[in-house]
Amino acid sequence: MNWLLDLTPDEWNAVRLSIKVATVAMLASLPPGILIALLLARGRFWGKTLLNGLVHLPLILPPVVTGYLLLLTFGRRGPAGAFLAEHFGIVFSFRWTGAALACSVMGFPLMVRAIRLSIEAVDRKMEAAAGTLGANPLWVFATITLPLALPGLIAGAILSFAKAMGEFGATITFVSNIPNETQTLPSAIYTFTQVPGGDAGALRLTLISIVISMVALVASEILARRVGRRMDIE
Amino acid sequence: MTLSVDIMHRLGDFAVEANFESAGRLTALFGPSGSGKSTLINLIAGLIRPQKGRIAVDGRVLVDTAAGIFVPMHRRRIGMVFQDARLFPHMSVAGNLRYGRWFTPSAERYANMEAVVDLLGIGHLLDRRPAKLSGGEKQRVAIGRALLASPRLLLMDEPLASLDEARKAEILPYIERLRDETKIPIAYVSHSVAEVARLASEVVVLSQGKVSACGPTEAIMQRLDLLPAEERGEGGAVLDARVLRHDEAFGMTVLGSPAGEIRVQRLARPTGTPVRLRIRARDVMIATERPAGLSALNILAGTIAAVRPGIGPTVEIAIDCNGAIVLARITEQSKHTLRLALGRQVFAVIKTVSFDSATTGAGLPGEADG
Numbered sequence: 382m383n384w385l386l387d388l389t390p391d392e393w394n395a396v397r398l399s400i401k402v403a404t405v406a407m408l409a410s411l412p413p414g415i416l417i418a419l420l421l422a423r424g425r426f427w428g429k430t431l432l433n434g435l436v437h438l439p440l441i442l443p444p445v446v447t448g449y450l451l452l453l454t455f456g457r458r459g460p461a462g463a464f465l466a467e468h469f470g471i472v473f474s475f476r477w478t479g480a481a482l483a484c485s486v487m488g489f490p491l492m493v494r495a496i497r498l499s500i501e502a503v504d505r506k507m508e509a510a511a512g513t514l515g516a517n518p519l520w521v522f523a524t525i526t527l528p529l530a531l532p533g534l535i536a537g538a539i540l541s542f543a544k545a546m547g548e549f550g551a552t553i554t555f556v557s558n559i560p561n562e563t564q565t566l567p568s569a570i571y572t573f574t575q576v577p578g579g580d581a582g583a584l585r586l587t588l589i590s591i592v593i594s595m596v597a598l599v600a601s602e603i604l605a606r607r608v609g610r611r612m613d614i615e
Numbered sequence: 616m617t618l619s620v621d622i623m624h625r626l627g628d629f630a631v632e633a634n635f636e637s638a639g640r641l642t643a644l645f646g647p648s649g650s651g652k653s654t655l656i657n658l659i660a661g662l663i664r665p666q667k668g669r670i671a672v673d674g675r676v677l678v679d680t681a682a683g684i685f686v687p688m689h690r691r692r693i694g695m696v697f698q699d700a701r702l703f704p705h706m707s708v709a710g711n712l713r714y715g716r717w718f719t720p721s722a723e724r725y726a727n728m729e730a731v732v733d734l735l736g737i738g739h740l741l742d743r744r745p746a747k748l749s750g751g752e753k754q755r756v757a758i759g760r761a762l763l764a765s766p767r768l769l770l771m772d773e774p775l776a777s778l779d780e781a782r783k784a785e786i787l788p789y790i791e792r793l794r795d796e797t798k799i800p801i802a803y804v805s806h807s808v809a810e811v812a813r814l815a816s817e818v819v820v821l822s823q824g825k826v827s828a829c830g831p832t833e834a835i836m837q838r839l840d841l842l843p844a845e846e847r848g849e850g851g852a853v854l855d856a857r858v859l860r861h862d863e864a865f866g867m868t869v870l871g872s873p874a875g876e877i878r879v880q881r882l883a884r885p886t887g888t889p890v891r892l893r894i895r896a897r898d899v900m901i902a903t904e905r906p907a908g909l910s911a912l913n914i915l916a917g918t919i920a921a922v923r924p925g926i927g928p929t930v931e932i933a934i935d936c937n938g939a940i941v942l943a944r945i946t947e948q949s950k951h952t953l954r955l956a957l958g959r960q961v962f963a964v965i966k967t968v969s970f971d972s973a974t975t976g977a978g979l980p981g982e983a984d985g
Contacts, residue, residue, distance in 0.1 A: 506701055512688045513660055513695040514764045515718030521689075524714075528705045 388585060394561050395569035396589055402477060402565055403545035406485035407538050410492055414537060418496035419522075440490040444550025451483055451555040479556035480563045484545035491544055492537040499533020500526065531608050539601035543594060566590050616800035618642060618768065622658060622668025622678070631655055631824040639817030641794045641801040643810075643832070646821035647843035652804045655821065656772050659802065660695050661688030672768050689718070694766030694799075698773040700757035702745035708756050709741040715764025726765045734796065735759045735789055751782035755789060762799070769793075771803045775810060783810075784972060790814055791976070808849035809973040812836050812893045837942045839896060839931055847926065851896040852941045858888045867967065870975075874936035874963075878912045879970040890976055896931060898969035899943035902962040903953050913965040915941060919957055922950070934963050 388396070420426075421433055439447045455462040455473045465471040473479035503526050511521045527534070549567040556563040558572060570586045573579035619636040631651040644652045657663045659670055661677065669679045672693070677686045694715075702711050712732070716724065732738050735755045745753060754774055761769060774790075775783045787810070794801060794814065805811050811818055811832065818835040820828040828841050832853055835841060839850040856872035861881065868882040870890055877892065884890065905914060917936035925931045930950045932943045941963045955961065 506697070506699070507703060509662055509688075510695070510697065510701040511703070511714070513662075513691075513693065514715035514760065515689050515692065516714075517687075517689045517718075520718070525703060531705075 388589075389582075391560050391564075392569065392582065392586060395564050395566050395586065396593075398477060398480075398561070398564065399546060399566040399590075400593070402480045402484055403542050405478075405481040406488060406545040407492075407542045409481065410485040410489055410541055411534075411538060414489065414492040414496055414541070415527075415534070418493045418500055418537075421493070422497045422500040436493050437490045439487050439551075444487065444548070445554050447486060448483060448551035448554025451479075451486065451551065455479065455482060455555075473556070475556050475559060475563060477556075477562055480548075480552050480565060481545075483551040483555045484548045485541070487548050487551050488541035488544035491540040495533050495537035495540055496530065497533075499530040499536070502533070503529045532605050535601055535605050535608065539597060542597055546590065546594060546597070616673055616768065617671075618659070618800070618802060619671050620655070620659065620668075622655075622665040622670060624654065624658060624663065624665040624668070626654065629824060631658070633819075633821070633824075633826050635819050635826050635829045637802075637817045637819060637829070639800075639815065639831075641803055641815050642817045642819060643815035644802060644804045644819050644821060645806070645811050645815075645835075647806055647845075649823075650806075650821040651824040652806075652821050653772055654824075656695075656770050656802065656804050659768075660693050660770055661686065661691050675767075692719070692723070692764070692767050694761030694764055694769040696754070696757050696761050696769070696771040696774045698776050700745075700750075700753040702748075702753055702756055702760070704745055706745075707741070708737065708743050708745065708748070711745065711756060711760050712741075712763050715760060719765045724765050726763045728763060731759050731762050734762075734792055749782070750778050751785045754778065754782075754786055758789070758793065762793075762797070766799060769799050769801045771801060773804050773806070776806075787813065787976065806843065806846070808836065808842060808846045809893070812849075812853045812974075813891050813976055833940075836893070837896075837933065837940060839925065839942075839944065848897050849893075849895060850942075851899070851944075852894045852939070854892045854894065854939055854941075856890045856892045858882065858884050858886050858890060860886060873939035874917070874941055875915045876913075877915075877965070878967050879975050880967060882975060892970075893974040894941055894965060895969065895974065896942040896944035898965055899934075899941060900964040901932060901934070901943050901945060901949070901953065901955065902964055903955075903959075905962055906964060909964065911964045911966045913963075913967065915963045915965075917941065917961060917963060919955060919959045919961055922955065922957060934961060936963065 417436060453459050457463065457466065457474050462473055473482050507529065508521050508525050511525045516524065547567060552565060553568055558564050558568040566586055570583050573583035617636060617638045621634045624631045631654045633655055644655055646652050654663065658665050664685055665678060665680065667680050670677045676684055677691055678684060712728065735758060737755050737759055740748060740752055740756065748756065775786060791814065803814060815832045818830065818832050819826055820835060820841045828835060828838065836850055836853045839847050842850045854872040854874060856870040856877065859869045859871040861868050866881045867878050870877045870879060870892060872892060915936045917934040919932055920935040920940060921933040923931045925944055928947045929944055930947055932945060932955060934941045934943060943963060
């Protein structure tokens with residue numbers, strides 16, 4: 382076990398950075414993810430198919446293309462990037478925040494899909510019952526729809542996290558591979574494989590990524606089971 | 616309370632056109648399945664928006680398409696009990712019960728948790744999850760949940776239809792209590808004569824989306840022609856009776872009704888308890904002289920008040936017994952042979968065993984005997 386935990390500071394940084402990026406990516410995409418999932422599950426509006434396609438685009442496009450598009454839009458000279466940097470001081474390019482953005486975009490379709498399916502599975506009769514008890518639509522959503530869709534919410538969040546842990550193509554294209562700033566686990570492993578004698582380091586990081594993924598998966602499984610048991614849906 | 620409804624709503628090639636007004640304690644919306652009862656109740660609750668018309672409760676307009684008024688359901692303060700209880704699975708029974716309270720303005724909260732829990736006998740269920748309840752318990756919790764939102768009107772959409780007979784018998788007394796011990800007016804959807812006769816003070820009969828009759832329960836239950844074909848045999852006189860005494864030696868109970876004393880099988884109800892008695896028209900025989908040497912115990916003297924043609928080769932004969940009408944359904948042949956005609960003095964004969972729990976109403980489970 383010792384050789385596994387005997388990481389260089391750079392390697393430790395890559396691990397920490399990966400977890401930070403994945404957590405931020407997951408949390409930041411939850412609110413818009415829920416909103417878009419709700420729109421797709423319940424909304425009836427013009428352009429729904431278009432929105433659905435747009436959300437799924439990162440799943441279909443080569444990650445490099447998504448990364449390049451992010452670079453064009455959120456890069457220093459990109460329209461959105463320039464605006465955000467000027468007015469809010471938020472800079473994405475070549476920063477860890479950019480890695481988080483790339484990861485959340487890549488994981489977004491998976492998250493929206495899981496949440497949408499669980500919202501669609503919520504019995505609308507329950508919502509009607511809550512309505513007759515005096516709850517307005519917003520309260521119905523907060524107290525009935527969301528709690529009943531919780532298993533899907535958890536699944537969506539975990540998928541997003543897992544995707545972010547493994548994201549490589551879009552991240553490296555958008556924010557490059559800068560140690561201590563944008564070098565996440567996959568980028569670090571990639572770097573090790575490119576230098577002679579890097580096998581041991583690559584293997585260490587690989588094992589660490591397996592452990593992190595397993596822990597996340599098991600944790601989500603336990604959480605989902607607990608929620609499911611609490612609800613005991615017949 | 617007055618519920619006044621005048622609406623037109625079309626769903627495909629089915630249209631609900633209803634115009635009635637009811638001021639009863641418990642108004643039954645009665646009709647066979649597909650007659651538009653549930654659509655009507657959903658319109659009153661605000662789950663559906665009518666294409667045309669007006670609905671008002673106690674003068675408070677809920678919908679008036681002409682004036683462009685549509686009060687959304689969460690502001691109507693109309694409680695609803697669904698056929699499938701619809702308890703929230705992610706909350707405990709107590710959580711379900713408290714849900715509507717949150718949304719009721721404190722000045723309008725009249726329902727009291729303890730009183731409701733007590734009324735429905737659900738105190739032992741509070742910590743449980745809805746999935747762990749029986750069908751009857753679920754329905755009682757659902758009634759409690761609707762009551763605790765302090766509604767101005769309580770709607771019940773076939774609350775017993777998905778339960779077996781034993782469960783129905785378990786809940787009916789609670790609904791009777793609700794009707795008698797609270798002040799909330801109730802609109803009750805049902806296709807069952809037994810439920811309507813026992814619970815309703817007024818009946819609105821629906822058939823194919825239209826109101827075919829509307830009036831006091833006693834009057835409607837005698838109009839066998841208004842009842843759905845499969846329920847026609849259940850129709851007959853409805854009498855408000857009272858437990859006079861129990862005959863322990865023979866295991867019987869004597870009821871005092873306006874038509875005279877009626878003996879039924881032992882009821883687990885104390886002396887003095889009101890009992891709404893239904894005498895099925897098909898269970899009533901007619902004799903022209905007081906019969907002797909007959910096993911039937913109930914013989915009521917009266918005069919023929921009406922003779923109406925029935926379904927098939929039958930006639931319906933209304934017998935006025937001390938001012939209360941008892942309805943008999945007999946064959947054309949019997950009528951001919953006995954020369955039954957208006958004003959004739961006759962005797963209505965009813966076997967004690969023809970009364971069952973569906974026509975006498977069983978007591979509350981566990982209620983004191985005596």
